[in-house]
Amino acid sequence: MSRRTLLVLGDQLNRATGALADVGPEDVGVRMVLSRAKLAQRPWHRAKLHLVISAMRRFADGLREEGFEVDWRVEDTWADGLDGAVDPVVMAPSSWDLRQRLDDLGVEQVPNDAFVVGEDGFAEWARGRNSLGLEWFYRQVRTETGWLMDEGEPTGGQWNHDKDNRQRPPADGVSPPPPWRPTEDALDEEVRREVRGFEQSLGLELYGSMDERIFATSRAEALAALEDFLDHRLAGFGPLEDAVVDDEPFMWHSLLSVPLNYGLLHPHEVCEAVDARWRDGRRDLPVASAEGFLRQVAGWREYVWGIYWHRMPGWREENHLGHDGTVPQAFWDGETDMACISSTVGGLLERGWNHHIPRLMLLGNYALMAGVDPQALTEWFHSMYVDAFDWVMVPNVIGMSQWADGGVMATKPYASTARYVNRMTTHCEGCAFDHRTRTEDDSCPFNSLYWDFLSRHRTTLSANHRMAPILGNLDRFSRGERDAIRERARRFRTDG
Numbered sequence: 283m284s285r286r287t288l289l290v291l292g293d294q295l296n297r298a299t300g301a302l303a304d305v306g307p308e309d310v311g312v313r314m315v316l317s318r319a320k321l322a323q324r325p326w327h328r329a330k331l332h333l334v335i336s337a338m339r340r341f342a343d344g345l346r347e348e349g350f351e352v353d354w355r356v357e358d359t360w361a362d363g364l365d366g367a368v369d370p371v372v373m374a375p376s377s378w379d380l381r382q383r384l385d386d387l388g389v390e391q392v393p394n395d396a397f398v399v400g401e402d403g404f405a406e407w408a409r410g411r412n413s414l415g416l417e418w419f420y421r422q423v424r425t426e427t428g429w430l431m432d433e434g435e436p437t438g439g440q441w442n443h444d445k446d447n448r449q450r451p452p453a454d455g456v457s458p459p460p461p462w463r464p465t466e467d468a469l470d471e472e473v474r475r476e477v478r479g480f481e482q483s484l485g486l487e488l489y490g491s492m493d494e495r496i497f498a499t500s501r502a503e504a505l506a507a508l509e510d511f512l513d514h515r516l517a518g519f520g521p522l523e524d525a526v527v528d529d530e531p532f533m534w535h536s537l538l539s540v541p542l543n544y545g546l547l548h549p550h551e552v553c554e555a556v557d558a559r560w561r562d563g564r565r566d567l568p569v570a571s572a573e574g575f576l577r578q579v580a581g582w583r584e585y586v587w588g589i590y591w592h593r594m595p596g597w598r599e600e601n602h603l604g605h606d607g608t609v610p611q612a613f614w615d616g617e618t619d620m621a622c623i624s625s626t627v628g629g630l631l632e633r634g635w636n637h638h639i640p641r642l643m644l645l646g647n648y649a650l651m652a653g654v655d656p657q658a659l660t661e662w663f664h665s666m667y668v669d670a671f672d673w674v675m676v677p678n679v680i681g682m683s684q685w686a687d688g689g690v691m692a693t694k695p696y697a698s699t700a701r702y703v704n705r706m707t708t709h710c711e712g713c714a715f716d717h718r719t720r721t722e723d724d725s726c727p728f729n730s731l732y733w734d735f736l737s738r739h740r741t742t743l744s745a746n747h748r749m750a751p752i753l754g755n756l757d758r759f760s761r762g763e764r765d766a767i768r769e770r771a772r773r774f775r776t777d778g
């Protein structure tokens with residue numbers, strides 16, 4: 283009898299998860315499918331296609347070396363990719379839509395165990411709670427796992443080191459150790475040729491560069507990248523994790539979102555490794571850095587996965603503020619006099635990646651106040667970021683950055699004037715705009731947009747107790763000032 287067909291998706295590249303965990307070459311035939319319809323579905327950053335296809339092909343090669351028969355197919359659709367499959371089985375996909383589609387195609391789905399807590403664990407935690415804030419979820423994860431815990435208490439005596447970890451860029455500059463870099467091989471070039479071929483044959487709309495690969499695309503590379511981060515960068519992760527410095531795009535960030543989201547690393551092993559480093563070398567590893575990083579992986583990442591499944595379907599379509607503007611052209615090409623946006627998009631086009639503050643407080647903040655349609659913005663993030671997948675985009679863009687769910691994830695909108703940008707980044711120095719003024723010809727767009735945003739949404743936002751004192755400031759402006767702010771903001775809004 284033919285062996286059963288085991289489907290492996292592009293973000294399930296792990297031998298120890300899902301349906302692959304307990305089988306050998308004699309049990310199953312592996313099928314991996316690249317769908318042309320998926321490639322043509324939206325614009326893409328070239329680096330994303332390069333990374334996903336390379337990682338899938340390296341994983342397929344690894345399975346073949348183990349003796350598995352791997353059928354790698356490029357097909358028009360997913361349904362074509364299943365042609366001839368025998369009783370197909372897959373680990374439940376990470377996106378709501380693909381779960382439905384594979385269900386319709388009769389593919390059995392085994393539980394997704396690529397996370398520490400999982401969907402059911404989150405649902406249990408959320409049951410009966412009024413507020414689904416991250417902090418309590420994260421504390422429970424630490425309590426249950428024992429990560430950075432000493433006899434039931436948080437290591438160092440406090441759960442949260444955000445206060446120590448929000449320092450502004452130092453005046454005398456920074457010199458973070460360079461991040462791990464892969465050694466490219468023939469497959470990288472081959473896949474680049476393949477991407478160029480798809481661009482031509484399918485008429486794809488592609489952005490950015492794939493000239494230099496900076497992320498891990500195999501298990502061996504992912505482990506090397508993790509080890510290098512733990513050795514050289516984890517200790518410095520905390521204090522400047524929110525700071526943005528020109529010419530230092532990576533700061534002390536780990537660049538592990540790609541290997542984590544593609545399945546090459548399991549979050550459990552990453553958190554275990556951080557905990558072990560802390561226990562082995564307390565003197566060299568500041569607790570604020572260890573905790574700050576653990577919070578990202580054991581806290582935010584697990585929380586985002588759990589809340590995605592808790593709120594879907596429907597969450598992706600929410601638009602609490604009724605925004606319908608287009609994504610600014612500068613987000614696609616970086617062509618703008620706004621130094622912060624041009625530098626962020628320039629880095630994005632080069633690498634398909636920015637750290638979390640450019641995503642949240644520069645691009646997200648600007649889009650929110652400019653009135654961009656949250657669904658269009660989610661699509662844009664999905665296209666342009668190498669680590670973007672539906673489960674992580676929807677909570678971060680719809681929930682956190684655009685407040686499109688009315689405050690399920692974020693207690694108030696992440697909207698700010700240039701004051702925040704000037705404090706936490708080095709961009710304002712030398713920008714064509716003046717970060718101190720609101721309504722002059724060269725006033726920073728963030729300033730008029732901020733007050734205009736508050737004014738437009740005053741009624742909705744006044745129900746939020748954290749916004750009430752801020753909204754009161756609107757009354758300090760004269761009618762003339764209010765008109766001037768509205769006029770100036772109109773030039774930057776994209777919702778007409």
Ligand SMILES: Cc1cc2nc3c(=O)[nH]c(=O)nc-3n(C[C@H](O)[C@H](O)[C@H](O)COP(=O)(O)OP(=O)(O)OC[C@H]3O[C@@H](n4cnc5c(N)ncnc54)[C@H](O)[C@@H]3O)c2cc1C
Pocket residue numbers: 534535536537538539540542543578579582583586636637638639641642646663667669670671674675678679682683
């Ligand atoms: C608007 C917006 C969009 C985002 N889109 C994505 C996305 O598409 N894919 C993605 O993986 N992350 C996304 N993030 C979260 C975060 O910006 C990235 O995970 C991080 O910048 C990746 O770089 P790093 O690996 O160096 O992260 P580090 O700063 O080193 O953090 C370590 C790890 O923590 C995890 N993490 C931290 N914050 C989050 C978060 N909010 N959600 C999920 N995981 C988190 C990531 O796996 C990351 O690799 C987004 C954040 C915002 C505000």
Ligand code: SF4
Pocket residue numbers: 619620621622623700703704709710711713714715716717726727728
């Ligand atoms: S002045 Fe305004 S536009 Fe220029 S860098 Fe600062 S925040 Fe950005």
